[in-house]
Amino acid sequence: MSAPLRIGVSACLFHADRERPVFNGKPLYYLEQSMARFVGSQGALVYLIPGPGDAQGAESYAADLDGLVLAGGVDVSPGSYGETPIKPEWAGDAVRDAYELALTRAFLAADKPILGICRGHQLLNVALGGSLYQDILHQVEGALVHRDKDVYDKNAHTIVFQERTDWVGRLAPAGRAKVNSVHHQAIKGLGNGLVVDARCEEDGVIEAVTRPGAVFVRGVQWHPEFTDPTDQTYLDNGPLLAAFQASALARRSST
Numbered sequence: 001m002s003a004p005l006r007i008g009v010s011a012c013l014f015h016a017d018r019e020r021p022v023f024n025g026k027p028l029y030y031l032e033q034s035m036a037r038f039v040g041s042q043g044a045l046v047y048l049i050p051g052p053g054d055a056q057g058a059e060s061y062a063a064d065l066d067g068l069v070l071a072g073g074v075d076v077s078p079g080s081y082g083e084t085p086i087k088p089e090w091a092g093d094a095v096r097d098a099y100e101l102a103l104t105r106a107f108l109a110a111d112k113p114i115l116g117i118c119r120g121h122q123l124l125n126v127a128l129g130g131s132l133y134q135d136i137l138h139q140v141e142g143a144l145v146h147r148d149k150d151v152y153d154k155n156a157h158t159i160v161f162q163e164r165t166d167w168v169g170r171l172a173p174a175g176r177a178k179v180n181s182v183h184h185q186a187i188k189g190l191g192n193g194l195v196v197d198a199r200c201e202e203d204g205v206i207e208a209v210t211r212p213g214a215v216f217v218r219g220v221q222w223h224p225e226f227t228d229p230t231d232q233t234y235l236d237n238g239p240l241l242a243a244f245q246a247s248a249l250a251r252r253s254s255t
Contacts, residue, residue, distance in 0.1 A: 068104070104127040
């Protein structure tokens with residue numbers, strides 16, 4: 001029996017803050033429980049990848065691990081794709097961006113699978129030269145409310161898959177599916193080599209992308225880790241994780 005896959009997940013960051021009583025305001029790395037459970041739900045071992053200032057570089061983690069999951073979280077900084085924040089509250093976290101961009105580029109260079117989730121989907125796009133809408137309601141005419149803080153992951157809408165994508169028939173036989181929606185930024189200019197897999201049915205906002213090739217490189221705007229797998233009204237995300245892991249296994253066996 002082969003050893004379990006070793007999947008790294010990018011860390012969310014709490015920067016140093018003297019006003020925060022937890023751990024006396026010291027900087028923290030953290031991973032939401034639901035993310036760890038989702039990534040490990042099909043037998044993989046889950047590793048939180050330390051952030052900025054770690055003794056090991058991104059290339060070391062790309063060499064050691066079988067795949068990368070880019071987690072959700074705070075906004076991507078407009079400065080990371082060459083723009084200025086339209087509003088101060090949309091400034092994002094450039095420190096986390098730099099850390100995750102380095103990881104993404106290292107895993108791409110190592111030709112190992114990457115799954116981007118929400119912020120991670122956007123970060124993947126930026127790593128490949130793309131840009132973002134800083135705020136969907138502000139910049140996309142006729143847009144839905146893609147983030148409602150009062151209902152959070154219970155906010156949902158329908159996505160429509162492109163006919164050519166392999167999601168149709170495997171993940172969403174009807175060509176459309178319901179997903180949660182917890183974001184106010186979205187892909188604007190598509191990154192180099194990426195193609196659109198799915199869009200929001202109501203307003204056309206990009207909801208899933210892939211980089212065609214032998215190795216799995218995909219981003220999804222929704223949160224699979226927040227979806228109840230027993231709720232059949234939502235997209236079944238099990239095949240998404242299975243495809244990511246199958247690519248990781250194939251990549252491992254080829255080396």
